Amino acid sequence: DAGVTQSPTHLIKTRGQQVTLRCSPISGHKSVSWYQQVLGQGPQFIFQYYEKEERGRGNFPDRFSARQFPNYSSELNVNALLLGDSALYLCASSRDGPKTQYFGPGTRLLVL
């Protein structure tokens, strides 16, 4: 079975621009979560979606938004990019119910 996939793998943007990151969960997984990992730190929770509904939101500004589609894939959007948004953005999926989250390879975003 294919794991969690994310696109693109790398991205370079300039301050003020907008970016969209994409995630496809493991087949059969209905929940998708997004995390931001800054160099030298652990991942930080941004959003969780289940059955297209937002189920949780971390401590991130409104510039960050996400959505989940009927096929359970998801997009993370970040507007008005700041230098501090440079990070590895990770997507994780899990089955409904109390199950482990499995991570994709991440999208590395560099904001110049």
Add this chain to the structure above:
Amino acid sequence: DQQVKQNSPSLSVQEGRISILNCDYTNSMFDYFLWYKKYPAEGPTFLISISSIKDKNEDGRFTVFLNKSAKHLSLHIVPSQPGDSAVYFCAASEGAGNMLTFGGGTRLMVKP
């Protein structure tokens, strides 16, 4: 306020010996704990988990111990292998499948 802490940023162990990675948490509502391993340029890989109703869980060379009264968990790897060299993150959630709170990671180096 860091709710999950890994106080050792790095650990060096000889091949064949035991590796012990530690993690402390402050939120008494956490009831599900996981360990992930991360190689550079890859997403975190799930290793092992434990629910708060248990105090030990084993999977091959990996064992996780949970001390609820001390709010402490540890990951034991026996025997350690050079391929185990990676950054290890502990994570916790209120209910399995919900948002994960990660520690800052411990870099394990297993020397041949």
